[in-house]
Amino acid sequence: MGSRTSIPLEDKELSSLCEETKFSHSQLRDLYGRFLELSKDGEFIKRSDMIRLSDLKSNPLGSRIVDAFFKDSCSDDESMDFTQFAKAAAVFKPQRKHTSESALNSADSKLRFIFNIYDLDGDEIISQDEMLSLLKMMVGTSVDAEKLSQIADRAVMDGDDDKDGVIGFEDFKKAVSHIDASKLISIRVLD
Amino acid sequence: FGRQRVEIACKDHGLQSNLQPQQGESLPISQVSLIQKDSPRHFADVFKTKGNGEVEGDKSNSPQEFDLSHVCYLCKKGVEAIIDDDVTKCFSAEELGSWNLLTRTSMRYQYLSIRLTVLWSLGFLFRYFVLLPVRTFTLVVAIGYMIMSASFLGYLPESKFKAGLSRYCLLTVYTLASRAFSASLTFHNLENRAKGGGICVANHTTPVDVIFLSSDNCYAYIGQKHTGFVGFIERLMSRSGSDHIWFDRSEMRDRQKVTNRLKAHVEDATKFPMLIFPEGTCINNTSVMMFKKAALKSGCDLPVAMKYDPRFCDPFWNSSQDSFVRYLIKIMTSWSVVCDIWYLPPEHQKEGKIVTPLCLTGSWRDGGGPNHEVKRWRRCSDIRQQSKGRDCKPRRPCGLTMGWTVEEDDRKKFVSRKGTGRIQQTTERRLANSSEGDVVVDGQNSCISLKTTTSKYEVIGADCLVSLVTEDHSNVIL
Numbered sequence: 001m002g003s004r005t006s007i008p009l010e011d012k013e014l015s016s017l018c019e020e021t022k023f024s025h026s027q028l029r030d031l032y033g034r035f036l037e038l039s040k041d042g043e044f045i046k047r048s049d050m051i052r053l054s055d056l057k058s059n060p061l062g063s064r065i066v067d068a069f070f071k072d073s074c075s076d077d078e079s080m081d082f083t084q085f086a087k088a089a090a091v092f093k094p095q096r097k098h099t100s101e102s103a104l105n106s107a108d109s110k111l112r113f114i115f116n117i118y119d120l121d122g123d124e125i126i127s128q129d130e131m132l133s134l135l136k137m138m139v140g141t142s143v144d145a146e147k148l149s150q151i152a153d154r155a156v157m158d159g160d161d162d163k164d165g166v167i168g169f170e171d172f173k174k175a176v177s178h179i180d181a182s183k184l185i186s187i188r189v190l191d
Numbered sequence: 192f193g194r195q196r197v198e199i200a201c202k203d204h205g206l207q208s209n210l211q212p213q214q215g216e217s218l219p220i221s222q223v224s225l226i227q228k229d230s231p232r233h234f235a236d237v238f239k240t241k242g243n244g245e246v247e248g249d250k251s252n253s254p255q256e257f258d259l260s261h262v263c264y265l266c267k268k269g270v271e272a273i274i275d276d277d278v279t280k281c282f283s284a285e286e287l288g289s290w291n292l293l294t295r296t297s298m299r300y301q302y303l304s305i306r307l308t309v310l311w312s313l314g315f316l317f318r319y320f321v322l323l324p325v326r327t328f329t330l331v332v333a334i335g336y337m338i339m340s341a342s343f344l345g346y347l348p349e350s351k352f353k354a355g356l357s358r359y360c361l362l363t364v365y366t367l368a369s370r371a372f373s374a375s376l377t378f379h380n381l382e383n384r385a386k387g388g389g390i391c392v393a394n395h396t397t398p399v400d401v402i403f404l405s406s407d408n409c410y411a412y413i414g415q416k417h418t419g420f421v422g423f424i425e426r427l428m429s430r431s432g433s434d435h436i437w438f439d440r441s442e443m444r445d446r447q448k449v450t451n452r453l454k455a456h457v458e459d460a461t462k463f464p465m466l467i468f469p470e471g472t473c474i475n476n477t478s479v480m481m482f483k484k485a486a487l488k489s490g491c492d493l494p495v496a497m498k499y500d501p502r503f504c505d506p507f508w509n510s511s512q513d514s515f516v517r518y519l520i521k522i523m524t525s526w527s528v529v530c531d532i533w534y535l536p537p538e539h540q541k542e543g544k545i546v547t548p549l550c551l552t553g554s555w556r557d558g559g560g561p562n563h564e565v566k567r568w569r570r571c572s573d574i575r576q577q578s579k580g581r582d583c584k585p586r587r588p589c590g591l592t593m594g595w596t597v598e599e600d601d602r603k604k605f606v607s608r609k610g611t612g613r614i615q616q617t618t619e620r621r622l623a624n625s626s627e628g629d630v631v632v633d634g635q636n637s638c639i640s641l642k643t644t645t646s647k648y649e650v651i652g653a654d655c656l657v658s659l660v661t662e663d664h665s666n667v668i669l
Contacts, residue, residue, distance in 0.1 A: 187267065
């Protein structure tokens with residue numbers, strides 16, 4: 001617990017990671033420490049490692065969040081290494097005024113993450129079924145199934161800008177433009 | 192007011208409100224449990240109102256928006272759990288069960304009814320145009336009084352009379368100053384009040400809680416030498432006969448010097464007890480962060496626990512959000528500051544041990560305050576031996592780290608916020624030998640905080656400071 005772990009990356013890779021994620025060296029070291037705790041073998045984190053966290057278990061959207069975490073960051077959906085973990089975490093870094101559009105923590109990528117939580121099958125659109133299943137996850141059994149589907153239908157109708165019956169990413173962005181979603185999901189400690 | 196909305200909506204549509212009664216509803220207001228933002232019931236309430244009514248023409252109230260900000264919140268909480276951000280929990284303001292008419296405490300401002308808006312504006316006018324001037328005036332009077340009395344006392348020769356008079360003046364000044372915040376302070380267990388010498392440790396929520404504590408008992412302070420107005424106040428306080436320790440920045444770096452001065456002061460029983468906030472920074476009063484070590488190295492410790500009632504104001508100073516002046520204005524335009532202060536029985540350091548951390552358990556919310564059961568950390572000599580004689584140097588406090596409870600399938604939950612997460616060989620062995628329900632503390636770290644899901648525990652600690660926060664924050668354990 002006393003000594004600092006060194007990240008098992010070469011200097012070149014480390015500095016390019018720093019640049020991409022905009023984290024400082026010490027932040028990356030903290031993240032690496034966290035990575036080590038989560039992973040069983042020190043090399044990869046599997047989906048099952050993450051889902052074990054008790055805080056995630058009590059979170060109604062826990063499994064979806066883990067899915068979204070794994071989705072964009074790695075081609076192999078089952079495990080991620082440290083670079084991918086750092087890049088995924090970088091999405092939640094609070095935005096600064098000069099953050100460019102292509103940076104990892106831009107508003108676009110944050111909204112993309114939320115979109116992935118809705119989008120269960122990864123087809124880039126939110127259909128009524130997906131909305132309904134998300135609501136079911138959040139609400140449990142306290143609300144009638146019928147009312148819930150009404151709400152889901154209405155939500156998709158409202159959000160659907162180009163009237164194709166489903167919500168695409170552009171519709172989604174327009175629908176949330178009136179609230180500062182990116183601020184809502186920035187994590188202070190990553191700053 | 193969330194419940195009210197639901198019930199009004201149900202009544203409007205002639206439906207039966209079948210919400211389960213909130214937990215703790217029959218108990219007095221101080222026990223109303225907070226609506227957990229990520230419990231399904233909360234969302235159900237929200238959706239019931241929307242589901243019952245027709246489509247509201249107003250887009251901003253559409254289910255999509257509710258949906259989204261809740262999803263954002265849950266998402267954030269989930270990722271925080273993945274990245275293990277425990278520190279933020281200590282730094283965001285406490286949530287209230289029902290709104291207290293201050294915009295700053297409502298998480299999401301929404302227009303609800305004309306009546307509520309009128310009430311709020313009346314409150315606003317009253318707070319800013321009646322309370323604020325009166326309080327500012329009181330504060331000015333208090334400072335003026337302090338200046339006068341301090342200068343006067345500076346001229347008197349050292350005598351018992353002077354000591355008595357200066358004590359009286361100090362208490363008056365601080366009582367006046369705490370009135371400037373309309374503070375309503377209740378002190379419990381006055382028999383444990385500090386008398387002379389020793390160190391008082393207290394939890395820190397606002398920078399002005401020094402004033403509240405000092406209105407009942409005189410303390411000596413320790414801090415950095417400042418310039419300007421604050422420096423003037425510091426010099427003034429030193430003049431009025433009580434010994435404070437003010438450090439130059441250069442001296443602060445020399446830890447040994449600091450400790451020596453502290454020790455010398457503390458052992459002198461004629462001096463005032465030294466007031467220390469071991470957390471080092473302001474915390475939001477729902478949990479306790481770990482202590483810095485230097486404070487508790489010597490003498491006997493007198494714990495003081497402070498708990499603010501969040502309904503009247505939010506006393507937490509988020510120094511990254513507000514400057515000090517802004518914070519002062521915020522607190523002076525709140526309704527008032529209501530604080531309960533408990534003096535806890537003194538803790539003495541046992542022979543041969545390096546530090547005896549303190550622990551007070553009990554629930555804040557049952558109105559009775561901490562029950563003064565003080566658990567001792569038994570020093571575990573085998574951890575010390577097994578760490579091969581390496582000296583546990585006091586490390587810079589680094590935020591919360593988690594210990595672990597021994598459960599069947601997750602023996603490797605130990606998390607360290609900074610530094611490595613690898614469990615030492617020796618501690619692994621300890622884990623293997625412990626049984627379920629034990630809490631094992633790693634002796635290498637000098638500052639550890641534990642998160643335990645069991646309320647029964649036996650801690651085998653080495654020379655480390657521990658603070659414990661239970662998962663539902665209903666127990667604050669120092």
